[in-house]
Amino acid sequence: MKQAGWDHPGDANWIGVWTLYMREVRRFTKVYTQTLIAPVITTLLFLAVFSLAIGGRSSTEIGGVSFLVFLAPGLIMMAITQNAFANTSSSIVISKIQGNIVDTLMPPFTADELTLAIALGGATRGIVVGCVVAIAMSLFVPVHIHSIGYILYHGVMASLMLSLLGMIGGIWSEKFDHIAAATNFIVTPLSFLSGTFYSIHRLPENWQLAAHFNPFFYMIDGFRYGFIGSYDAEPALGMAVMGGINVFLWLSCRQMFVTGYRLKA
Numbered sequence: 001m002k003q004a005g006w007d008h009p010g011d012a013n014w015i016g017v018w019t020l021y022m023r024e025v026r027r028f029t030k031v032y033t034q035t036l037i038a039p040v041i042t043t044l045l046f047l048a049v050f051s052l053a054i055g056g057r058s059s060t061e062i063g064g065v066s067f068l069v070f071l072a073p074g075l076i077m078m079a080i081t082q083n084a085f086a087n088t089s090s091s092i093v094i095s096k097i098q099g100n101i102v103d104t105l106m107p108p109f110t111a112d113e114l115t116l117a118i119a120l121g122g123a124t125r126g127i128v129v130g131c132v133v134a135i136a137m138s139l140f141v142p143v144h145i146h147s148i149g150y151i152l153y154h155g156v157m158a159s160l161m162l163s164l165l166g167m168i169g170g171i172w173s174e175k176f177d178h179i180a181a182a183t184n185f186i187v188t189p190l191s192f193l194s195g196t197f198y199s200i201h202r203l204p205e206n207w208q209l210a211a212h213f214n215p216f217f218y219m220i221d222g223f224r225y226g227f228i229g230s231y232d233a234e235p236a237l238g239m240a241v242m243g244g245i246n247v248f249l250w251l252s253c254r255q256m257f258v259t260g261y262r263l264k265a
Contacts, residue, residue, distance in 0.1 A: 024121020084126030092170030
């Protein structure tokens with residue numbers, strides 16, 4: 001069983017945390033064509049399809065901006081979250097299947113240190129992909145910045161949230177089919193139903209209420225507010241929800257490492 005945390009930050013194994021973090025970062029930088037370039041191409045294809053579907057950038061407006069300007073932040077956020085989730089979930093599942101998860105568990109790490117290093121590795125991939133996608137998208141769609149603070153907060157918190165969620169999924173999964181199921185039946189539906197491609201004000205009243213119980217809605221809405229200055233939910237509420245969910249997911253990951261849930265025979 002792993003020790004949960006440390007009494008003082010100075011007691012932490014910071015060299016070990018940095019080493020494990022860099023291992024997670026190098027996992028995706030070594031295959032950058034798959035982990036960085038592919039998401040850019042996929043996102044631009046989404047943009048192209050929607051552009052052709054609506055027949056031009058100015059054919060319709062949402063929230064006082066053209067549809068493509070409204071859509072761009074959602075597509076960037078979708079790239080961030082999918083890649084953050086993929087990094088941590090694949091890292092743990094591959095280690096479990098190959099039998100080398102012991103190389104991560106045996107060193108003198110506390111549960112907090114393991115959670116911190118692995119989660120930051122996934123969050124880093126999400127943020128890097130988001131930046132690259134945003135730069136590529138700016139060549140085709142005008143990217144406005146209303147509040148850089150909201151963009152940074154929701155970008156970091158969303159990537160951390162999906163990184164932690166991917167860690168939970170990876171620990172729970174015993175084979176790739178399990179993590180694929182989590183992606184297909186949890187992450188993707190919540191992403192598509194979060195207002196990525198539309199304003200929830202266009203939904204019937206009951207569906208608007210249901211959307212407020214989707215945590216992905218708050219990260220999309222707050223992130224979009226940072227770009228275009230309009231929102232469907234109070235930004236302060238979204239910030240609180242994101243912070244609370246990340247605390248809950250962190251404690252869940254920590255407890256899994258403490259108990260060795262599906263990690264130790």
